[in-house]
Structure formats: structure tokens, C-alpha cells
Amino acid sequence: MLITALNGLAAAATLFLLASGLTVIFGATRIVNFAHGSLYMLGAYLGWSILARLPHTPWGFALGAVATMAALALFGALLEIGLLRRIYRAPELFQLLATFGVVLMVQDVVQHLWGPAELSLPRPPWLRGFVLLGGARYPRFDLIVIAVFPVLLGALWLGFTRTRWGVLVRAATQDRDMLAALGVDQRLLFTSVFALGAALAGLAGILALPDGSADLTMDLSAVTDAFVVVVVGGLGSLSGAALASLLLGMLQSFGVLWLPRASLVLAFAAMAMVLALRPNGLLGRPLAGRGVGEVVAFIRPAPRALRLAGWFALGAAACAPLILGPYALSVLMEMLIAMLFAASLHLMMGPGGMPSFGHAAWFGIGAYAAALAVHALAAPLPLALPAAVLLAAFAAAAFGWFVVRLSGVYLAMLTLAFAQICWAIAFQWGDVTGGDNGILGVWPGLGVRGFYWLVLALCAGGTLLLRRVLAAPFGHALRASRDSSLRAEAIGLDTGRLRLAAFTLAGAAAGLAGGLYAFAEGSVFPTYISLQRSVDALLMVLLGGVQTISGPILGAFAYTGLYDTLLSLTDYWRFVLGAMIIVLVLAFPQGLAGVRLPGAAR
């Protein structure tokens, strides 16, 4: 019991190291730093290299930790000056995307420099030391980690209340514009806040080394944990982050005891419960208006030429099996499925106004539902696909019930966290999902051509249906809820129910796309729910233009083509893709909606 509690405290300390940096950065700059996990990973790898060159003593470790923090602070400062400073006024989704670009680039850089293998520290005697506590042995190092928590909390508290710098940061957290009007140069302030956050992430990284290792997946798992903590505690609230770290750390360590399989689900359930009762987190305040110029475009019906082109493309796609070989057909199928997937996300984030950073969740749920129906229940395709749609719709409705009342950042972070948890379940629940090996042998029982036509019919039909819904009264009412929920409620619209319906519909369509994908590939893997897939969908929608109805269709085709080309050209596709995302965001900081691309027709 005591040991479990101590483990919980140690987990809480690590969570707090990560979350405090994230929440302080958010508070001051209003940027949700997706790359926070990457800073943590860099801290672990850099720390590993630095410690390897220092004596393996406590003092050597302390020196290494300080050096790592200094290096990360420098890196963080450069990141802020080079990238984030330029996008403070961009829509939040673009900020998330840009920092995700950093995540991709750091992944490839780390893999290039340190290699793909896990790195662990040699463990000198002082690290292996134990302390006797109530008859049980407890690692001494973990006690040090636990001690970091109150020390850090105290230091941050003193820093924020007793120094001029801290007062300015808190002022910026409350009202940036007012602080600017008072003549305070915020650039240095924000850079220093970011450097501090990065240093804390680096410290978390190096402290993770003795009990574990540095590996290439630690960035995303860390940032998901940190998001959950920050959301539960309240965005921008330091004491909230401390409280939430304690809560979730304890939940994690006791959860493993009671429900070994469900510890992640437990964390998620806690988060859902907190947000249902307190939509701004435990100690968070409602976010003040961000004053961000979200461009709302005037939506018109598609011109006749575009419609004709669309029908012509559909006709050509229907004839394709008569001309093309199996490989070309499989590429086309991938594009068609991407189209439906992107259109479903577009419904949610465009007209629905709900930016989702975890749309892969519904895709993956659909894929796994179809595969499990085939495998466990021996269901044929005509039963497996409806199962995929229904399960995804049901999950989306249940999850949507919690999140449709939330706005921008909270929604994006929660959808992301939910998708990561679905991913973890697919990954860990090996008995059912096959874990990393996935589920193989999910074949449609149709010829290539027959299946292609089915995919074409369902994807084109589904996409057209979504378009039809958007032009129907429901679609108008949904857009109205986004444009002005105040006015929408004042003319009798139930904005919450409208959004929930859109969320469910989008989940169902994504589930259908996922189910079809499972059959097209003949298998399902946890990567179907990966963050990468969510971001793929986001990029397709953004590439085509969020504010257009035809955008996601064109975006899906363009992006799938681009992506396949990139994969075949270079091993460092993550680096290139990340760099492209960043360039895209820097070039169009107001979103592509402000730009008229040739593809941005309605």
C-alpha cells in the first residue's frame, strides 16, 4: 500500500514536470505545444549522451541533469524564436499542426543521430540503492524523483509570485493585450517561458532514464499524458496541473493494482468525469476570447462546371477496373477511402466547428470492429461493415456527449487523448486485438474488381451523402451553431444536440472508411489509430480548405498522391513532411481559407 502510494507520487512527479512546462507555456502564449513530448524525448537522449561522458556518481548525474536542462532551454528558446513567435495569431489548429511538424522532424533527427534501438543507462551502485520502508524495499532514486515534485512546485510558486518576471508572466496569462498596452516587451518574456518549459521537459526526460530507457515512442506517449493532466487541471493553471498530476499519478499506480489492463481507460474516465462536472478543468478558468481571426467563408453551391467535373470523375472511376491493373486499383481504393475519411473530418471541423485532433479513433474503431467481426464472429462483409459503422457511431456518440460543449483547444486535446487511448488499447490488449501484430486475413470475399466497385459506391455515396446533409436544413443549422451559438439558441436551435449529431455522423462515416480499409488491406494494425493518421486527415482537409465543401475531396486525392510519392522518394519522409507542414503554416498563418487555391472551389 505504502509502496503503491510512493509509486503514485513518483509518477505524479514526472507528470508534473511535463505538465507544468506545458501549462505555463500555454498560459502565457496560448499555444498548445504538441512538441512538448519531443522536448522530453530530446532530454532523455541528450541526457543519455551527456551522462555517458560524466562520472557515474550522484554529482555526475546532477551535473548532467543541469547540462541537459540548459541545452533544452536553449533549444526551446530557438524553437520559440524561429517558429512559434510567428504563429501566435494563427488559428489554434494551425498552431497544433505546426508543433506537430516539429514532432515529426525531431523523430527523424533523433533516429538519425541515436539510431532506432532503445538506450538505457548503465546502473552504478548508487542508482540501484534501496531504502527499507515499512519492511519493503523501495528504490532510492524514486525517492529523489518524488522529492523533485514539492521542490519544483515551491520553486515555481516563488518564481511566479515573488519575482518581477513571474508577475509579468501571470499578467500575460490573464490579458496579453493589456500587458502589451502597458509597454512590456512580451517577446523576451515568451521566449524565457518557453525555455523554462523546455528545460523542465528535459529534466523529466533525464529523470526517466534510470528506471527506463530512451526510445522513439516516448514523445507521443508523454505528450498525451501531459495533455490529460493539463486538461484535467485546467489549461494554464499551475496549481491545477499539480493537483491533476497527483490525482492521475495515484490513479495510475493504484489502477495498475486493481485493473491492470484498464489503467489507461481509468485515466480517461477520470478526465471525462472531471470535464463533465467542470468543463474548464479542476482549477481552470474559462478562456478569454482569443481574438484570433478565424476566417469564416461565405459558402455557395458548387458551380455547374465543378459538378460536371465531379460526375465525370465518378464515371471514370467506375470504368477504371476495366483498364487498370490490381496495383493501380488498390491505390485508387486508398484514395477513395481517404476521401470519405477526410469528408467526415471536414463535417466535424468545418461546418461543425469542432477541431478534432484524434479523428483516427473512429477510423480505427471501424477497422477493428470489422476485423473482429470477421475473425471472432466469422461474420461476412455485409455484416462486418455495418458493425464497423454502428460501433464507430456509438463510440462517437458516447464520447461526443462529453466533448461537444467544449471549445477549440480543449476539444482538440481531448479528441487527441481519446484517440491515443484507443491506440494504446489496440496495442496492449493483445488477446483480442493481436497487439502490434494486428489481425490478419480480413478479406472481403469478393474479387478485386467487385470489391473496388463496392468501395467506390460506398465512399462516393457516403461523401455525397455528407454533402447532401450539409446543404439540407440540418447542415445550415449546424453551421449556424458554429457561426454564432448565441444567435442559434435565440432562434430555437439546440446547438448541443446538433453538434452531437454531427459528431456521431462524422464518427459513423469515418468508421465506414476504417472498415473498408481493413478489408482493402486484408489486415488491421494499431497504426490505423495512430496520431499520424489523424494528422493525415487534418492535412487533407486543410490542403483542400476547411471552409469549402468540395475541399476535402480534392485534398484527399492530392495528399494521398503526395504522401505515396514522398514515401517512395526518401527514408526521411517524416522530416520532409514535418518541414512541409511548418512551411505551410508559416506561409498561410490565417489558414488556407483566406487563400483562393485553384482547388478551393465550392
Add this chain to the structure above:
Amino acid sequence: MSVLRVERLRKSFGGVQAVRDVSFAVEAGEMLALIGPNGAGKSTCFNMLNGQLRPDAGHIDIAGRDTAGLPPRAVWRLGVGRTFQITATFASMSVRENVQLALLSQHREVWRLWRPAAARHAAAAEALLAQVGLAAQAGRAAAVLAYGDLKRLELAIALANAPRLLLMDEPTAGMAPTERVAQMRLVRDLASARGLAVLFTEHDMDVVFGLADRILVMNRGALIAEGNGEAIRAHPEVRAVYLGTGATSGGH
């Protein structure tokens, strides 16, 4: 029976009593102006009337039903149209579509998923727009309208469900002086012709004294005076806190 009857309405924010024991009534066909200095509690009052805020205490009777605590959409269903101090319209839609949506909602058709919305109630929407003088702008994006035209659009939207009560929070703010009187004269005519009850706040004293049947004056959350233009102009406390002792702004 009064269309709107408010009894001992109360609302506090923290330690501040924004609205204290306010009671009044509006009859059908009557235009009632609610005036007072900034921070008097006028908007808080409005927000309680249409359900955006829940009163701490008191009753709000609309056409014989107690609506305190009902959400705005339920209050709207009882026949209450609302315009906002800062206009709220749907920026991604055309002017006509803005009004059409209100009509769709009134006919309980917003959950239809199949037939396009474009043609539904188009003629009725055009008629409403013509009424407020926006017919020529029907096809334009609501987002590009001038502020005065947005106020007119809000009025058209508010009229879409043939309301029995119209709540207008600073309906002419941002309009040119001549437009103001024209806009409120239109409302005056509607009120008389349809027996529409209108409650509005306004800082333009020409509009208030020229068109309102009765005037309520609020200060620091409480009603300090009630009466016709002459009585209000002569009221010493109103002159002290709002009109100014020179009382020239009424200017007749």
C-alpha cells in the same frame, strides 16, 4: 393580460447586485423603453428575460407562463424575438439564408437531412427582408453587411417566428441618426399593427422620447422611475443620474 410581466427579479454576480427587485409589465402593442447609465443592469435584465441568464429570484411571466430558468431556445418558442447589443448573425450564410434558418426552426424542420435548404421558405424570408428594407441585399453574405444593415437583419430574424414580444438591446447602436428613427418607427408600426409588445434599451433620447409609450429608468440594478416621457424628463433622480440637469438631450 400583459404579454410580459416581471416580478421582483434579482441577479447578483459575486457581491454585485446587478439587478435588484425589478418589477414591470409590457402590454400588447406597447413600446417600453428601458434606459439608464452604463452598468445599470439593463443587459443583465434582458439576458434573464430571454433565458441566457437564470435569475437568482423572481418571476418572469410570458403570455401566462413562468419562463425563469428556461433556456433561450424554449423562450423563443413561446414567441419571443431578440436582437443583441452586439449583433449576432450567421456569417457563412447569405442574408436570405439567415432568415430562412429562423423560419426552418420555427417550422421545426432543422433536423431534415435530405432536401436542400435553399428553396425552403425563400419567399417568406424575402418578404421579411422587404419589411426591414433589406430586399436588395438578400443574396449577399451576411458577413459583408454594414453595421446598420446587420441590425436590420437581426430585426428580420427576430420577426421570423411572428413573435408576441420583441426584446431589443440597443437596436440602433451604430446607425446614423436618421436611420435610427426610421428603424424604430418601423418597429413602432409593427407593434401597433400586430399588437406586438416591445421592450428595448436605447441611448438615443430622440428615439426613446419620440417613440416609446412608457419609459423605465434603471440605476445600479434598481428601477428608479417609470412613466411617460414628460414624467421621466421631470423626474429629479433621473435627471441627476442619467439625463443631466440641463436635460437638453431630450431636445424637443
